[in-house]
Amino acid sequence: DPKIIQKPKYLVAVTGSEKILICEQYLGHNAMYWYRQSAKKPLEFMFSYSYQKLMDNQTASSRFQPQSSKKNHLDLQITALKPDDSATYFCASSQEGGTNERLFFGHGTKLSVL
Amino acid sequence: GEKVEQHESTLSVREGDSAVINCTYTDTASSYFPWYKQEAGKSLHFVIDIRSNVDRKQSQRLIVLLDKKAKRFSLHITATQPEDSAIYFCAASRNSNNRIFFGDGTQLVVKP
DSSP states (O other): OOSEEEEOSEEEEOTTOOEEEEEEEOSOOSEEEEEEEOTTSOOEEEEEEETTEEEEEOOOOTTEEEEOSSTTBOEEEEOSOOGGGOEEEEEEEESSSOTTOOOEEOOOEEEEEO | OOOEEESOSEEEEETTSOEEEEEEEOOTTEEEEEEEEEOTTSOEEEEEEEETTOSEEEETTEEEEEETTTTEEEEEEOSOOGGGOEEEEEEEEESSOOOOEEOOOEEEEEEO
16 A cells, blocks of 8 residues: 555646645654656645755746645645646655655655646 | 765666765765666655765675765665666765755666
């Protein structure tokens, strides 16, 4: 059974629209992350949360907003979608959010913006 | 910021042979180097890591080597099996935060 659930698996959106990517983890972890993998680019760190608080943010655009309604949830809201936002978005978690922790990844949400 | 490069985008070996995946990094402050594996249709999962206080680590058929002077590290898979076929990602991070920088991935194919 997957312990990190990402919904949906595939998502198609039109330019200018808004979408929310869902992530829930059932590992009992206290830290959650978002990573993005675009075509021909390595997996890029976006956000990290620990105990529902933002720890680190490497995403310049305010169009990307993480939302943590519960400790085991970290959704990603993306507004004013652009074709360049097309990528696979991976949610991950770790025990505490400290340094050198092993990450556990979800299966990813593949977003295509037309 | 840190830039991690994986030198082989694809690697094909015969079952039973060894496979070596090489990575370099740019940030001298990086001190933690994990490796992740992604099998077809599955998510990434951790396989092995090495910290900068050692230059070699082994876990069963996996060996990681670290050369801090050259800012280079590598994953050696011995006695490869078809189930080793996957995309392998090397990564690096500093000890001061948990931001991990990944390489592009190496597609390893183990032929029976």
